[in-house]
Amino acid sequence: MSVQQSAVPVSVASPGDLPTPLRGRIVAGLSGPYRSIPVLIVLGLIWLYFYSQNSAYLTTTNITNLTLQIVTTAILALGVVFVLLVGEIDLSSAMLSGVCATVTAQLAIKSDWPLWVAIGGGVVVGLLFVLAEALVIIFGVPSLIVTLGGMVILQGLLLVVLPPEFAINIGGTDYAKISSTYVPAGWSFAIAGVGWLLFCVARYRSHRGRDASATSSALLWLGVPAVVSGAAVFGAVAVLSEGRGLPLPVLILVGMLLIGWYFTSRTRYGTHLYAVGGNREAAQRAGIPVSRMVVYSFLVLGVCAAVAGIVEASRLLAVSNSSGGGPLMLNAIAAAVVGGASLFGGRGTVWAALLGALVIGSINNGVQLLGLSTEVQSFATGGVLILAVAIDVVITRGSLLPNRR
Amino acid sequence: MPEVAADASAVPATRGELLLELSGVSKYFGGVRALHEVDLELYRGEVVGLVGDNGAGKSTLVKVISGVEHPDSGEIRVGGEPVRLETPRAAQSAGIHTVYQDLSLCDNLDAVRNVFLGQELTGSLLRGRPLDRHRMEAAARTVLDSLAVRVRSMSTPVGGLSGGQRQGIAIGRALISDPSLVLLDEPTAALGVSQRTEVLELIVRLRSQNRGVLVISHDLKDVQEVADRIVVMRLGSKVAEFARGQYSSGDLVAAITGAHDAPRPSEGDR
Numbered sequence: 001m002s003v004q005q006s007a008v009p010v011s012v013a014s015p016g017d018l019p020t021p022l023r024g025r026i027v028a029g030l031s032g033p034y035r036s037i038p039v040l041i042v043l044g045l046i047w048l049y050f051y052s053q054n055s056a057y058l059t060t061t062n063i064t065n066l067t068l069q070i071v072t073t074a075i076l077a078l079g080v081v082f083v084l085l086v087g088e089i090d091l092s093s094a095m096l097s098g099v100c101a102t103v104t105a106q107l108a109i110k111s112d113w114p115l116w117v118a119i120g121g122g123v124v125v126g127l128l129f130v131l132a133e134a135l136v137i138i139f140g141v142p143s144l145i146v147t148l149g150g151m152v153i154l155q156g157l158l159l160v161v162l163p164p165e166f167a168i169n170i171g172g173t174d175y176a177k178i179s180s181t182y183v184p185a186g187w188s189f190a191i192a193g194v195g196w197l198l199f200c201v202a203r204y205r206s207h208r209g210r211d212a213s214a215t216s217s218a219l220l221w222l223g224v225p226a227v228v229s230g231a232a233v234f235g236a237v238a239v240l241s242e243g244r245g246l247p248l249p250v251l252i253l254v255g256m257l258l259i260g261w262y263f264t265s266r267t268r269y270g271t272h273l274y275a276v277g278g279n280r281e282a283a284q285r286a287g288i289p290v291s292r293m294v295v296y297s298f299l300v301l302g303v304c305a306a307v308a309g310i311v312e313a314s315r316l317l318a319v320s321n322s323s324g325g326g327p328l329m330l331n332a333i334a335a336a337v338v339g340g341a342s343l344f345g346g347r348g349t350v351w352a353a354l355l356g357a358l359v360i361g362s363i364n365n366g367v368q369l370l371g372l373s374t375e376v377q378s379f380a381t382g383g384v385l386i387l388a389v390a391i392d393v394v395i396t397r398g399s400l401l402p403n404r405r
Numbered sequence: 406m407p408e409v410a411a412d413a414s415a416v417p418a419t420r421g422e423l424l425l426e427l428s429g430v431s432k433y434f435g436g437v438r439a440l441h442e443v444d445l446e447l448y449r450g451e452v453v454g455l456v457g458d459n460g461a462g463k464s465t466l467v468k469v470i471s472g473v474e475h476p477d478s479g480e481i482r483v484g485g486e487p488v489r490l491e492t493p494r495a496a497q498s499a500g501i502h503t504v505y506q507d508l509s510l511c512d513n514l515d516a517v518r519n520v521f522l523g524q525e526l527t528g529s530l531l532r533g534r535p536l537d538r539h540r541m542e543a544a545a546r547t548v549l550d551s552l553a554v555r556v557r558s559m560s561t562p563v564g565g566l567s568g569g570q571r572q573g574i575a576i577g578r579a580l581i582s583d584p585s586l587v588l589l590d591e592p593t594a595a596l597g598v599s600q601r602t603e604v605l606e607l608i609v610r611l612r613s614q615n616r617g618v619l620v621i622s623h624d625l626k627d628v629q630e631v632a633d634r635i636v637v638m639r640l641g642s643k644v645a646e647f648a649r650g651q652y653s654s655g656d657l658v659a660a661i662t663g664a665h666d667a668p669r670p671s672e673g674d675r
Contacts, residue, residue, distance in 0.1 A: 262533070263533055266533075266535050266536060267527070267533045267534050267535050267536060268525045268527045268534040268535075268536060269533065269534060271514065271518050271522075271525060271536065274511070274513055274514055274518075275511045275514060275518075275522055277513070278511035278512055278513035278514060279509065279510065279511045279512065279513075281507075281509065282507075282508075282509035282510060282511055282522070283511065283522070283523075285493065285505065285509050286509070286522040286523030286524075286578075287493075287494060287523040287524075288522070288523050346511070346513040347513050
């Protein structure tokens with residue numbers, strides 16, 4: 001690539017150099033690096049409220065419970081984030097998680113296969129199903145309809161793969177140990193330290209490639225996320241280690257989040273995902289294989305659904321005809337959206353899955369702890385969801401003012 | 406016909422290398438004649454304006470050159486060699502890059518990622534093809550500097566930038582593959598006065614980089630300002646060609662509306 005410099009430098013005063021009004025800067029900040037700040041504030045307020053009502057809320061035991069409760073939602077939400085990024089939606093992954101967990105249980109317990117092979121079987125089933133869905137979607141059928149139909153098909157499929165008694169008890173098997181394994185404190189801190197260091201190194205390396213205007217905010221770019229993530233990671237590990245230790249499902253979730261973060265933010269694959277969600281026609285003209293990117297994102301969803309289902313089954317010690325049902329699907333979508341993934345595609349990070357699941361899980365956990373009625377839980381979760389989508393709409397429109405017609 | 410006389414004198418004394426040559430290109434959509442026996446030559450270091458009324462065949466001609474549509478008859482030669490531009494990719498590898506009217510930017514991506522969209526510099530497959538952010542950013546900056554496009558930050562989404570900056574980034578994407586010929590489809594449509602000036606300066610800068618430029622525009626004022634040569638299309642045919650300084654605005658309008666062929670000014674394209 002060679003570009004000749006123009007001989008005569010002409011200064012062009014562009015309106016972009018003018019200071020933007022505060023309102024514009026708020027919207028720009030929300031669409032950029034500060035998207036997670038309102039979510040963190042809401043999370044802080046929720047914790048503060050429930051702690052003020054009952055100090056048992058922020059005890060080691062309850063925090064361990066909370067993390068175990070949110071893991072399934074968060075893993076499923078991670079898959080949903082990938083699908084939202086390319087501008088699609090999914091309604092079937094919760095039911096799929098139930099089917100995958102049941103297939104794994106059949107293979108591991110009824111057929112007595114080694115657990116790893118059985119888990120592999122569950123993941124393959126998940127991949128095949130989402131592949132079929134994705135192929136219909138790139139054929140042109142809206143994903144809302146394909147995955148709605150897929151969900152109904154999966155409800156039937158669950159009854160097919162379940163034994164006649166409609167339940168498999170997995171208590172006392174290796175399968176159940178996935179959720180009841182706790183990593184000892186020493187190992188937890190070592191893993192957290194390595195993970196945090198890698199995160200900081202990756203941020204530092206990408207920072208070196210950035211332009212002068214970003215260098216001026218080096219402290220903001222490097223220091224603040226490093227301190228915040230460090231405090232969150234080591235704080236969480238310290239709290240959990242005081243109790244029974246770091247639960248294995250949490251480690252699985254964090255591992256999946258880190259892999260997802262690397263691929264979405266640091267690779268060509270990730271750039272193309274965002275491009276497809278941001279402007280599909282532009283992506284096509286730029287030579288990006290749009291349909292293939294949609295299939296890839298659904299395959300990620302398939303893996304997430306299988307893992308989420310297996311973790312959930314091992315936590316509940318059984319699979320049954322209610323596996324993957326209930327509020328799991330809506331919670332996963334709500335978590336992704338509350339955390340900051342845009343329903344309109346192309347915006348949001350993998351951390352949205354964790355943050356959103358924490359917000360929704362914290363509300364549910366607090367309501368149960370205080371012994372409040374489930375109505376309160378519904379009101380609070382619904383309100384937070386609508387607030388989150390309202391923020392998303394503001395960012396998409398680029399203005400705090402309502403549409404004028 | 407006066408246009409033919411203008412055509413004969415349209416060739417300036419000094420010309421760059423011949424980049425693209427269309428001879429007898431025709432294109433039909435069903436029974437509709439979109440292009441009829443069009444001849445066109447584009448040279449290095451020259452800005453050519455392509456004007457015409459709605460339905461005159463400008464867009465079809467652009468689509469043929471950028472590899473979106475294929476001519477039914479006629480020949481396209483790039484650098485003297487006959488070529489078939491089957492896809493936009495093929496046109497790009499022949500050194501022809503098109504900047505579409507809608508700019509085809511991803512508003513949610515930053516300037517660097519937009520400039521390199523689909524042509525990212527990456528590391529090994531083993532590491533999942535990580536972006537080489539350093540090289541991409543340096544190259545994007547060089548290209549944007551060469552166009553004197555100022556972007557406050559290379560790492561904020563381009564959705565919030567001004568129309569002129571966005572046009573600059575779209576042209577920057579075209580320049581990343583160092584094309585010899587740049588097609589600009591309605592580059593000044595829907596721009597404000599200052600941004601329009603900015604874009605016209607971008608076009609002049611492309612010429613000073615010794616590229617060939619084909620500007621398609623409705624705006625005769627813009628075209629007269631930057632074009633070294635103006636090609637007028639009407640009803641699918643090339644009806645006139647004017648060199649800079651050898652025409653009046655009246656000549657242009659007359660050629661576009663076909664006032665010389667049909668004295669009634671109310672006669673339109675349809």
